Amino acid sequence: MKKICLSILVAASLFACRKLDQPITKEFTENAYWRNAQDGLDALTACYEHLSKDDYFYGDEALSDNAYNSGTGLLNVNAISNGGYDGNNARVKDTWSYYYTTIRRCNEITLNMDRVPGIDSALKRRIVAEARFIRAYAYFQLTAWYGDVPFYLDLISIDNSRTISRTDKNTIQQFVLSELNDIRKDLPANTAQEQKDRGRVTRGAAIAMSARVHLFRSEWQEVVNDCELLIGKTTDGAYSLFNSYSGMFTVANEYNSEVIFDLQYGGSRTNDKQRSFMPQTITALRSVLVPTQDLVDDYIMTNGKAINEAGSGYDENNPYMNRDPRFEATILHHGSKVTDLNGNVQTILTQPGSVPSTNTVDDQGASPTGYYFYKYYDRAATNYASGLNLILIRYADVLLMYAEAKNELGQMNAAVWNQTIQPIRKRAGFTDAGATEFNAAWDKAALQTIIRRERRAEFAFEGLRALDIRRWKIAATVLNRPVRGIRVTSGAFNKDPKGYIIVENRLFTDPKHYLWPVPTVERDQNKNLSQNQDW
Known part of the structure; x- marks a missing residue:
């Protein structure tokens, strides 16, 4: 309960402007806060700033059979994907502490908005409703990954944070649903x-x-x-x-x-996460978050049939022809053309032996599967920052x-x-x-x-x-398969019988891996925290 144990003054985590994409620019003391409507809006901006982050958005893809992440980047999600993790894993620890910080920020608003003098009542209800949504989102994320978790709606004290136990996930999710229903009346339509x-x-x-x-x-x-x-x-x-x-x-x-x-x-x-998933000739950094062959194989043909269905027309020697149009919009493959950040059109070559070899499976900095994600590539990025x-x-x-x-x-x-x-x-x-x-x-x-x-x-x-x-409940099936890349006919690669590169063998144990362990550091500080099955 590292983050719960910290006594965080609300003002230390508040933004100084209403805009949602701006960082903290001034400091406050708690007694001097909650003076007017702008203070409430600034506090709410701090909640939005802690809604989620790009490490989770992109990293979650590698927690499925859609993607492979090499190395320890994106908070070491690869260790989770291959089953080699415990309560000390970086993502396991970060998600817990991150969302409890989010919850505390939201609780500051729900408990303090009545202190703001003269605020328009509709605006006050809306600010509180938005904070309740973000808190509900945080609690849902916690229960989805950990199951039962500590649940509270106050500004928990350090002493209480060291003794609080876990609440049944069903109870928390029922609360989440109740909140999402109740706040609707106070939120505007788009x-x-x-x-x-x-x-x-x-x-x-x-x-x-x-x-x-x-x-x-x-x-x-x-x-x-x-x-x-x-x-x-x-x-x-x-x-x-x-x-x-x-x-x-x-x-x-x-x-x-x-x-x-x-x-x-x-x-x-x-x-700057696009530097992790685009070819290194585009974003000048090693490509470590990449699509799997299993994802590629699941895109249907333009006639609606799966590639292994009779009459699909799929040709293993010309595998990208007549595929779901979303495939080309999402994934770069051998022969794909892409406009780089300088406006030049590049042809991406991924097969071994291609010249140049920079983006091929031969190169240590290139995608090990021979595919690259294209969706969310931002050509408007300055210095690779999107x-x-x-x-x-x-x-x-x-x-x-x-x-x-x-x-x-x-x-x-x-x-x-x-x-x-x-x-x-x-x-x-x-x-x-x-x-x-x-x-x-x-x-x-x-x-x-x-x-x-x-x-x-x-x-x-x-x-x-x-x-x-x-x-x-198919994770135990789809995550117990090897991560596969493109089909190759040459090179010293570990391959399956059909010639598809085997990048990594994964392990997913049922039921153990359907929930993450409660982080070790949290249980070290709070002996009342129980642990999930088999951890």
Whole structure:
């Protein structure tokens, strides 16, 4: 409970301006704070600053079968992926302490806003509602990764922090859902949000987040109920699919019609993680966060069939032809062309023996799988530092959560398909009826496979897969496979029987690895903290 044990004065963690992407610029004492509405807004900005971070957004992808992260970067998530970690792992420790700092910042607001004299009552309720959303988000993240965790809504004392025990995760998630429901009345719809408040929590964000928590808990009817508030309606916010899949992840199109909630960057708050995933000829740094062959193989063909289905037309000797258009928008492969930060077009060569060899699997600084992530590459970055917002919830997720829930309830049909998967695929660029039209011969199991594969393709490199494979209880299957790279015909590589590079063997033990251990440092300070199974 390292962060809980620290007695943190609220003023020491507050921003001096309302803008969400600016750092702390002045200091306060607690007695001199809570003087006016601006103090409340500044305190709230400190909560937003601690909502999440790029290490988690990108690192979560490597916690799934979508990506491989070499070395100890991104808080050593690779050790988690390959099963070689314990309560001293950097990511395991960081996530716990990070979100308890977030919770304390939010508790400062919920407990102190009544001290602000003369503040407009609607503004006060909104500030508190936004803080409650961020706190709920933090508690959901903690329960998703650790299960039972300490739960409190006050400014816990040091003495109490050393004796507090863990609360059942179900109790905490029920609280999260209650909060996300109760705060809706105090939040604006995105249609009523002023431009200066873009990036703040809206009613639509609270509804969509509630749907995501219900989805995690397999509460299918509740998922349907939440999603139906946002699909085809405008009372709680107006959202629609943006017209360009690849264009959605650019600075030019931030705050587009599909974005429900995003992590704010820009101004003096930037991230440089694209240097970890783009080819080193683009960003001048070793490529360590890279796609897997398993992810590549899951992209369907333009006719809607999986690559191993009869009639798909897949050619292993020409594997990137006639694939899901989102593949090219997400992943760079041998022969891909990309415009670098200087405006020059580069052809990315990844096969061994290619000249130049800089981006090939031969080079120690290149991708070991022979693939690179392309989504979220920001050509507008200055000195490799990107100000591009990272989307945490978008409308496509609402549609696919709805489709999944309806199918699990046995209610998936052509009408639901035409509301959800069809528009998503058409936006992606599919035109073949085999990919866009509903097939009445599909049963529930077949549709489950289709919907899960659709989620993977639509949200690749957006961090959602890690929790998806855990809630579906397939992590023990997909994370017990070797990490594979491209198929090669030459070079001294460890390969499978078909010639695909084997980068690493992973281990995921069921049930042990479905939850992280409570960090060792926390249990050293608080003997009342129990530990998860098998840790």
